[in-house]
Amino acid sequence: MSTGILKAVGLCKSYGSTEVLHNLDLEILPGKIYGLIGRNGAGKTTLLSILTAQNTKNSGEVTYDGAPVWENAEALSHICFSRELQPTLFSGQNNLKIRHYLRSAAIYYPGWDRKYAQRLLAEFKLDEKKKICQLSKGQMSMVTILIALASRAPITILDEPAAGLDVVMRERFYQLLLEEFTQTGRTFIVSTHIIEEAASVFEQVIIIDEGRILENCPTDELIDQFRYVSGSEEAVAQATAGMEVLSVYQVGRHKTAAVRCRGKQISGDVDVSAMNLQNVFVALCGHGDA
Amino acid sequence: MHGTLNDQSLIYLQIAQMLEDDILRGVYHEEEQVPSTNELARGYNINPATAAKGVNLLVSDGILYKKRGIGMFVAKGAAETVRRKRRDAFYNTYVKPLVQEGTSLSLTGEELLAMVNRAIEEGESK
Numbered sequence: 001m002s003t004g005i006l007k008a009v010g011l012c013k014s015y016g017s018t019e020v021l022h023n024l025d026l027e028i029l030p031g032k033i034y035g036l037i038g039r040n041g042a043g044k045t046t047l048l049s050i051l052t053a054q055n056t057k058n059s060g061e062v063t064y065d066g067a068p069v070w071e072n073a074e075a076l077s078h079i080c081f082s083r084e085l086q087p088t089l090f091s092g093q094n095n096l097k098i099r100h101y102l103r104s105a106a107i108y109y110p111g112w113d114r115k116y117a118q119r120l121l122a123e124f125k126l127d128e129k130k131k132i133c134q135l136s137k138g139q140m141s142m143v144t145i146l147i148a149l150a151s152r153a154p155i156t157i158l159d160e161p162a163a164g165l166d167v168v169m170r171e172r173f174y175q176l177l178l179e180e181f182t183q184t185g186r187t188f189i190v191s192t193h194i195i196e197e198a199a200s201v202f203e204q205v206i207i208i209d210e211g212r213i214l215e216n217c218p219t220d221e222l223i224d225q226f227r228y229v230s231g232s233e234e235a236v237a238q239a240t241a242g243m244e245v246l247s248v249y250q251v252g253r254h255k256t257a258a259v260r261c262r263g264k265q266i267s268g269d270v271d272v273s274a275m276n277l278q279n280v281f282v283a284l285c286g287h288g289d290a
Numbered sequence: 291m292h293g294t295l296n297d298q299s300l301i302y303l304q305i306a307q308m309l310e311d312d313i314l315r316g317v318y319h320e321e322e323q324v325p326s327t328n329e330l331a332r333g334y335n336i337n338p339a340t341a342a343k344g345v346n347l348l349v350s351d352g353i354l355y356k357k358r359g360i361g362m363f364v365a366k367g368a369a370e371t372v373r374r375k376r377r378d379a380f381y382n383t384y385v386k387p388l389v390q391e392g393t394s395l396s397l398t399g400e401e402l403l404a405m406v407n408r409a410i411e412e413g414e415s416k
Contacts, residue, residue: 033337174335182328182338200301200336220300220340276297 003030003078003154003187004065006051011060013046013211020046021211024060028155028189033181035202035219036191037277039285043211044191048157052081064155077110080153084160085140087133094132098143102128111152120146120176137164145173149180157189162198170194174201199223199277209285219277225263226280230256231270239268246283258283294334301336305344310372313353313364320369324354324362351375 006028013021020043028034028051038044049055051062053069053076061068064075085101087094098121106112121128124142132140141164148158162170178201181188189206192198199205205222207215215222229240236255244260258279259266266272275283295304312318325333330341345362348354353368365371392402 032339171335175332178331178335178337182331196297199297200295200334200340203337203339220302220343224300274298274300 005029006064006155008051008062009060011050012058013050014058024213026213026216028187030187031185032187032203033201034189035198035205036189036208037195037281038208042208044208045159047208048081048159052079052157054081078153079155080109080148080151081157082144082148085132085143097129097131098126099128101143101147105147105151109151109153113150113152117146117150120150138166138169141165149176155187159191161190162192162194170197174198177201195278195281196276207281207284214284223275223277223280225260226275226283227259227261227266228256228273228275229259229266229270235269239266239270247286302340302343305330305341306347309348313368314372318364320364320366322364324364326361
């Protein structure tokens with residue numbers, strides 16, 4: 001599938017006097033699955049909604065294939081942002097039915113695949129006559145997943161699709177995502193708080209922290225830059241000299257340091273172990289809370 | 291979320307290692323086709339790019355080779371190549387930690403060698 005690059009340059013966004021995105025740059029290349037991870041309030045949903053022109057920005061620019069996305073119907077028809085459904089709307093209960101959401105998606109996305117949508121409805125055991133306010137949290141996530149997949153949009157963004165899903169359904173979701181990706185090569189951006197089980201699905205990982213992009217790189221290359229080094233205080237200090245130490249845990253005189261060694265050899269009388277993506281995330285974004 | 295993979299080392303290295311294990315054990319013989327990148331991705335629920343990275347590692351080591359338009363195959367002498375590659379790594383991954391642990395238990399060199407000999411004898415008598 002031929003798609004353009006989705007690009008943000010110098011994005012700033014404030015709510016009232018609080019700036020939540022600080023001069024943020026991001027480039028989404030076609031044909032990859034991106035994982036977007038960040039702590040609560042890091043700016044994930046704000047970023048995603050600005051990328052898809054569903055939210056205003058204070059400054060900066062978002063372009064798709066070189067053209068600004070704001071009020072650009074042509075560009076936006078290539079980008080699907082399947083947002084979390086809400087059980088209530090301004091006027092009270094969300095009495096819209098699943099059917100209504102499917103119908104508007106069919107109008108909005110030129111590539112909408114009705115058969116695929118029906119197949120997923122059946123698999124998820126969803127009744128399209130049901131009102132959104134009658135659905136469980138997990139069922140609402142299933143509707144957003146269904147719309148995202150069946151939109152067949154070249155760039156598809158899922159915000160917290162795993163929220164409320166049980167573990168079997170989460171695995172099934174990642175299976176469906178990989179199947180669709182393998183067949184079509186669509187670009188996906190998936191935000192999640194359940195990091196480790198998604199790590200092997202993400203070719204590329206974007207870490208956002210306090211309104212800034214910390215990392216946007218291949219998942220395995222990022223993970224491989226980090227190690228835990230443990231042993232006696234002196235040995236750990238010696239082994240990690242000159243390296244970026246992100247956090248330190250000490251029990252008695254035994255010390256464990258999380259370091260970014262960037263491929264540098266660690267030697268001495270210490271134990272060295274690998275990290276997983278979740279460990280890396282905590283080391284980078286924990287700010288001493290963990 | 292992935293069958294027999296763990297998060298203790300990089301996924302693409304584990305994919306490469308599993309294929310190597312299967313070649314050593316004769317699950318895949320020389321000139322036989324191995325699962326495609328997409329089959330591996332589906333089988334282990336991983337990104338196809340990651341699976342491809344593992345497979346390509348084995349291609350650059352001369353263990354697999356690509357038949358254009360058909361798929362990936364086990365190269366001639368692949369088992370021997372894997373063995374040689376692992377023998378080169380054996381000292382660092384097994385022997386050094388063994389000696390290190392022995393030293394911290396105050397085992398002498400002779401005691402350590404005696405244990406290794408005993409293990410060899412027990413292995414042979416089985």
